[in-house]
Amino acid sequence: MVLQIDGLTGGYSKTPVIHDISFNIGHGEIVGLIGLNGAGKSTTIKHILGLLRPHSGEIRVGGLTASEDIESYRRQLAYIPETPILYEELTLKEHIQMTAMAYGIDEATAMSRAERLLKIFRLETKVDMFPTHFSKGMKQKVMLICAFLSHPDLYIIDEPFLGLDPLGIESLIELMVEEKRNGRSILMSTHILATAERYCDRFAIIDDGRLIAIGSLEALREEFDMPGATLDEVYLRITGGGITND
Numbered sequence: 001m002v003l004q005i006d007g008l009t010g011g012y013s014k015t016p017v018i019h020d021i022s023f024n025i026g027h028g029e030i031v032g033l034i035g036l037n038g039a040g041k042s043t044t045i046k047h048i049l050g051l052l053r054p055h056s057g058e059i060r061v062g063g064l065t066a067s068e069d070i071e072s073y074r075r076q077l078a079y080i081p082e083t084p085i086l087y088e089e090l091t092l093k094e095h096i097q098m099t100a101m102a103y104g105i106d107e108a109t110a111m112s113r114a115e116r117l118l119k120i121f122r123l124e125t126k127v128d129m130f131p132t133h134f135s136k137g138m139k140q141k142v143m144l145i146c147a148f149l150s151h152p153d154l155y156i157i158d159e160p161f162l163g164l165d166p167l168g169i170e171s172l173i174e175l176m177v178e179e180k181r182n183g184r185s186i187l188m189s190t191h192i193l194a195t196a197e198r199y200c201d202r203f204a205i206i207d208d209g210r211l212i213a214i215g216s217l218e219a220l221r222e223e224f225d226m227p228g229a230t231l232d233e234v235y236l237r238i239t240g241g242g243i244t245n246d
């Protein structure tokens with residue numbers, strides 16, 4: 001297992017926001033973290049990143065907890081936030097170099113991996129420019145390049161498809177599938193269920209801070225007795241959504 005979450009209760013203050021969440025991610029698995037606004041997806045992700053301490057329960061990445069060895073723990077992860085985090089004083093090339101340093105990758109390896117990624121995301125002519133001046137989608141691509149450069153065991157991607165143009169989305173999906181084939185794993189939170197349905201092996205559905213379902217689309221269809229349903233349909237049923245006249 002790459003990620004093991006066992007009975008995680010946590011949040012920002014003494015009052016927990018997420019309650020007793022347990023699920024695992026195996027090698028080469030893509031798992032969608034799905035839930036309504038405020039359901040607890042980002043909070044769960046912050047716990048996995050080691051930014052919040054569990055009130056109770058445990059999170060292991062590659063068998064390690066964050067409190068055992070935070071640096072080794074973090075090197076196994078790459079996080080791509082929904083809002084890009086970039087350094088004003090660094091060029092794109094320097095962002096790449098800094099990422100390589102943080103992950104202990106030598107510069108030659110990093111630059112050869114980066115060259116391919118820069119081409120894929122059409123930023124190869126922009127390496128000496130400052131990404132804080134890039135467009136929103138271009139900034140997101142910088143975050144993606146830095147993440148895919150580091151070849152972590154587990155990618156955590158927040159809303160990967162927002163802000164990218166169709167070519168960018170296609171490239172990202174190809175990279176995700178390639179990494180999956182290499183045995184690397186991805187946890188992505190998304191509201192774009194039609195795309196998630198096509199690429200995720202399993203879905204962890206969070207509602208009001210609790211994990212209310214987990215499984216492949218086929219398993220969810222069976223569990224909720226909805227043969228042939230789309231992820232959207234299953235999800236609306238599970239969360240009691242949709243507009244009714246009651």
Ligand SMILES: Nc1ncnc2c1ncn2[C@@H]1O[C@H](COP(=O)(O)OP(=O)(O)OP(=O)(O)O)[C@@H](O)[C@H]1O
Nearest residue numbers: 011012013017035036037038039040041042043044
């Ligand atoms: N920094 C914070 N301090 C205190 N409470 C927070 C903080 N961030 C989020 N929360 C609360 O935690 C709960 C879960 O929020 P969270 O951001 O995890 O939801 P989400 O599922 O990621 O939602 P969205 O789809 O809107 O991004 C909400 O009730 C929210 O108000």
